[in-house]
Amino acid sequence: MAQLATHDRGTPDPGVVPHVVELSARTLPLHAGRVRVPTYDRSALTPAVVHFSVGGFHRAHQLVYLDDLAEQGNTDWGVIGVGLHSPAMRDALQPQDHLYTVVERSSHGERARVIGSMIDYHFAPDSPETVLDVLVDERTRLVTMTVTGNAYRIDAASGEFTPDGAALADLADPRHPQSLFGYIVEALDRRRRAGQRPFTVLSCDNMQQNGEAARTAVVGFARLRDEVLARWIDDNVAFPGSMVDRITPSTSPADRDRIAATFGVGDRWPVITEQFSQWVMEDAFCNDRPPLEQVGVQFVPDVGDHELMKTRLLNASHSAMGHLGQLAGVTRVDEFLADPVLGGYVARLMAEEIAPLLPCPAGVDLAEYQRSLLQRFADPSIGDRLDRLCRRGSSKLPLYLLPSLVQARAEGRPSTLLTVAVAGWCRYLRGTDLAGRELVLADDRAEELGLLARAGGTDPRPLLAVRSVFGDLGDDPGFVEAVADVLRQFEEHGVRATVAAAVDPEAGARHDAVSPLTARRAGDRPRRARAGLAAPTLASAGDRLLQA
Numbered sequence: 001m002a003q004l005a006t007h008d009r010g011t012p013d014p015g016v017v018p019h020v021v022e023l024s025a026r027t028l029p030l031h032a033g034r035v036r037v038p039t040y041d042r043s044a045l046t047p048a049v050v051h052f053s054v055g056g057f058h059r060a061h062q063l064v065y066l067d068d069l070a071e072q073g074n075t076d077w078g079v080i081g082v083g084l085h086s087p088a089m090r091d092a093l094q095p096q097d098h099l100y101t102v103v104e105r106s107s108h109g110e111r112a113r114v115i116g117s118m119i120d121y122h123f124a125p126d127s128p129e130t131v132l133d134v135l136v137d138e139r140t141r142l143v144t145m146t147v148t149g150n151a152y153r154i155d156a157a158s159g160e161f162t163p164d165g166a167a168l169a170d171l172a173d174p175r176h177p178q179s180l181f182g183y184i185v186e187a188l189d190r191r192r193r194a195g196q197r198p199f200t201v202l203s204c205d206n207m208q209q210n211g212e213a214a215r216t217a218v219v220g221f222a223r224l225r226d227e228v229l230a231r232w233i234d235d236n237v238a239f240p241g242s243m244v245d246r247i248t249p250s251t252s253p254a255d256r257d258r259i260a261a262t263f264g265v266g267d268r269w270p271v272i273t274e275q276f277s278q279w280v281m282e283d284a285f286c287n288d289r290p291p292l293e294q295v296g297v298q299f300v301p302d303v304g305d306h307e308l309m310k311t312r313l314l315n316a317s318h319s320a321m322g323h324l325g326q327l328a329g330v331t332r333v334d335e336f337l338a339d340p341v342l343g344g345y346v347a348r349l350m351a352e353e354i355a356p357l358l359p360c361p362a363g364v365d366l367a368e369y370q371r372s373l374l375q376r377f378a379d380p381s382i383g384d385r386l387d388r389l390c391r392r393g394s395s396k397l398p399l400y401l402l403p404s405l406v407q408a409r410a411e412g413r414p415s416t417l418l419t420v421a422v423a424g425w426c427r428y429l430r431g432t433d434l435a436g437r438e439l440v441l442a443d444d445r446a447e448e449l450g451l452l453a454r455a456g457g458t459d460p461r462p463l464l465a466v467r468s469v470f471g472d473l474g475d476d477p478g479f480v481e482a483v484a485d486v487l488r489q490f491e492e493h494g495v496r497a498t499v500a501a502a503v504d505p506e507a508g509a510r511h512d513a514v515s516p517l518t519a520r521r522a523g524d525r526p527r528r529a530r531a532g533l534a535a536p537t538l539a540s541a542g543d544r545l546l547q548a
Contacts, residue, residue: 038116045078135187161220211241322389423486
């Protein structure tokens with residue numbers, strides 16, 4: 001696991017309130033005394049990487065590694081960003097000459113740096129031909145993406161690419177693409193016809209076998225267009241798998257204002273992230289590749305075990321915490337971990353029901369990996385919100401959580417805690433927490449699934465019958481009844497008592513229903529003070545929750 005080095009510059013002086021200066025190439029010298037800024041010649045950066053869907057994670061992760069590489073003197077890997085659906089990122093970055101601020105937070109403080117590895121950005125609907133020109137440019141050797149699992153359009157039953165409306169439009173008019181894979185395939189076809197080497201296609205999405213998913217989508221799209229082109233792509237284009245990890249909360253207007261006040265950087269869209277960062281990828285490229293091993297990236301022959309470990313432990317835990325916490329009135333991840341019942345649940349979920357199913361990647365201690373996750377989750381400086389973790393649940397659960405449950409049931413292993421997580425999502429889809437407060441469901445299928453969840457109430461059968469999400473789990477009467485039982489317990493006893501009973505049936509009866517965490521804390525602080533008890537520290541969180 002890689003962790004970024006600490007830099008003295010970029011750490012705020014608590015006694016100084018800096019004057020705010022708008023961020024741009026012209027003002028970089030003014031910021032250099034307060035935050036870490038690029039010291040390399042940005043005009044020397046070669047536009048070699050095109051990234052689709054530039055969001056907070058890409059800017060906190062891949063662009064930081066490439067910025068580190070440029071700082072070492074390698075300016076061969078500049079990045080051009082491409083947006084497909086919204087001009088918001090373009091509008092934020094263009095006035096700043098595509099510079100932006102990354103603020104790394106931990107329990108020890110925070111530090112800021114300006115990232116300079118992005119050299120241009122295009123909103124594709126404004127100029128599709130410009131995007132194609134960039135992709136066809138021989139200097140472009142790597143195309144990367146962070147577009148979420150749904151964008152790959154791979155049918156869960158057949159494993160084949162299934163085009164949506166935008167892809168169908170591209171197939172009808174391939175020279176004027178609108179979709180991600182329309183752009184990639186049209187650019188590869190133009191390079192093929194010109195006798196150029198193809199670029200490597202690298203998925204940086206949180207999904208198992210993301211390299212194979214990218215291959216299936218690109219080749220599948222091409223096959224619907226031209227079988228000869230599809231075979232050329234399949235034979236000549238590399239789709240390495242990768243595992244990426246860095247917790248990156250959404251940036252709020254209040255975060256932006258605080259960063260300006262703390263560091264004096266007027267940034268329209270800064271990024272907040274943790275200090276931990278990890279990137280593991282397969283060393284399988286069809287064109288030149290950046291020497292990212294020089295800045296902490298791990299290259300391996302097969303990334304599958306790393307992907308499985310990360311998605312089933314970190315991402316599945318995120319989903320479980322998100323839905324259960326929202327139902328209980330909890331707002332943030334660190335608050336979830338601070339609750340002895342809820343924090344103990346996620347620790348045991350990982351240790352007892354998920355980790356035993358996993359192959360251990362070479363050189364990794366699975367128990368230590370879990371401890372590190374719990375410590376990262378428990379860090380209050382990140383302030384990661386549970387509502388962020390709940391987004392796109394209909395795509396996340398089938399990718400991250402349900403595979404462990406299916407495997408556990410098939411092998412006769414324990415799955416009670418996994419079932420609680422599934423029931424939490426089923427109840428969450430009804431659109432209110434257990435106190436009746438409205439929940440905002442950010443999911444393309446929220447209306448469809450919400451209707452089924454509300455119609456069923458504590459009967460999950462209408463929802464579990466959705467095979468595109470649950471596969472054949474709805475045909476398992478034991479599982480259906482187990483989910484129904486948890487749903488009934490939620491309504492009768494609340495989240496906390498239900499979770500406590502699942503973790504420890506004898507202890508579960510001693511716990512009251514969860515009320516909003518703010519109310520619980522109000523009564524808890526005086527009791528702890530009278531007893532002379534200190535709050536648990538972040539450093540001990542992993543050991544406290546996960547006993548070796």
